[in-house]
Amino acid sequence: MEARGARLDLAVNVAVAQPPAFVAEAIVREVPRLAAYPDPTAATETLAAELGVPAGCVLLTNGSAEAFTLVARLRPWREPLVVEPQFTEPAEALRHAGTPATAHLLDPATGWAVDGASVPAAADLVVVGNPTNPTSRLHPREQILRLVDTATTPDDRVLLVDEAFLDVSTDPAQTVVPDAACRTAGDRTILVTGSLTKTFGLAGLRAGYVVGPEREIDRLRRLQPHWSVNALALAAVLTVCTPRGRDFRDEQRARLRANASHLAATLRACGLHVPVDPDGPFVLAQHPRAASLREGLRATGIAVRRADTFWGLDDTWLRFAARDSGPVDELAAGIRQIEEEIR
Template identity: 45%
Template sequence: MAAVAVPETGDVDLRHHGDSEVGDGLADFAVNVRAGTPPAWLAERLRASLGGLAAYPDPRPARRAVARRHGRAPGEVLLTAGAAEAFVLLARVLEPRRAVVVHPQFTEPEAALRAAGHAVERVVLGKDFTLDTAAVPADADLVVIGNPTNPTSVLHPADAVAALARPGRTVVVDEAFMDCVPGEPETLATRLPAGIAVIRSLTKTWGLAGLRAGYLLADPRLVARLAEAQPLWAVSTPALVAIEACCEPEAVAEAEAWAVELAAERDRLAAELANRGLYVVPEARASFLCLRVPDALGIRALLRQRGYAVRRGDTFPGLGTDWLRIAVRDRASNDALLEVLGELGI
């Protein structure tokens, strides 16, 4: 099936996220945050930052750290309260005539656009959810795409994503999971072609969902417009400390080592699931797997009864009631989940 453009509809709950799947006593395979984080050294830096809470946050050191991390100029960096704030700011500042979101992907960008009063058109990817640039309407002046994409775990070629850019169009690339990819070969953060804005998050790798720490990279003119719309001191002092710390070379090396370990365990888990006759979206590159299971909602309910939370797929445009997203954990945890799935006949 080829990619297809369809009008925006209200057929799914765009505000449903993995955190609503978890609960007391449930093993969490629903949220894509690295387990066992933040690491001790980062937690200590955060604790130390509390001594400076009487002063207003100073974003300049963190902005410079992000710029060094990606080889950018500080004026190309906007620090945000997580990636979600960046989506909201873009929706409030931009005035697209034809906004397109490439699905399946993280639903918050479309939700933010709709909340700001914009009509949204969806391009739903076809077989194996690979990017078909020809499916994006030529006159779209705003295109949003994830890379690697949540929930499919597909990593699109950087050149294909960059080819979406053209005069008069803004392309927003959600790279919240790019640090799951060893070497980040398909990132556009270091290239930053004209017309492209890249959004990054510290939530996933460093376990900072509750801190809200992220950033956007874009042309300085767009960064300045977004900064004007951003509330004063939107990013807290602890979040700024975390951003600066996680951009240091030692932290980047630690994240790279984790990404290598993750890739090996993810591939093993994918093979185990595929050997059971399940369709697992191929070439997964992020910290989760997307799989098609008959009666996925029923399986999800049975897993909850056994103490396991997984992410339903039917709230992602382009998927449906036969899809689940499963986070990749350590080998022992993954094997325990496989054992329960076997007991359920999967």
């Protein structure tokens, strides 16, 4: 991990350094009941109500990583495709399932905009992030839905949309969760993955979900190991789906939006190329000597994310988490000092 041992972490996209007190307290209250096997029913129903979909359309998972693994095993995919650059886990899950995905590389000249017409019609599984990690590009809902247009896509097309960061994006209304849950005969299948770990500081607990048509959720559930989501994670799900949870999420969204704008402006002022105004809580930036810049920052205790592990990006790209102004100002000072040293 890029951030291990770092004094200042701008590599990991978790919004807060620790869970808010009301979530931590709910988790602690569950500890005396850990002798009982976890029952996800109440948490599933509560999350479904929060999302505005039927409970049968929701499957809680051990983080989004398990969701990607379940989808990869859902059927013997013929031609899976991942829209890139993209979070690496979906492609890894497909590779481990024995059905490696084709990479469909978006054009950086368009700001990595999704163009449904350019996606090969033969793809029976299409994976896209919204907003996309690492580009921080939010695709309009209508563009996402073109990927399942009945006039131009095969009958068995499944669209998997990773909305892990949508709740703190510039426009959460671009979600396709309602579309995923309300498919009718003849419609293509949409599955949406989401995460509660990023916004509420629960990456170590693992709490994610999949939304989709009931028949597909039933199939995913049959593939899932028993008791996959532990009792502490279920307590967290119940707690974030409350007025306090919604207020906290709204506060984080406002904070992260301001942070991302400030970070993008700061990086541009430091001479880095930021091609897309960030829609998510992170910024992708380019520097001709990004690798040296990252190493120099790491030597001072500042961690940033290398981006050459994402398909279509090389070692001139870095991703920065949208931290508060103090850490970002310290980052800027570090960048300027290192640029002086490597000239």
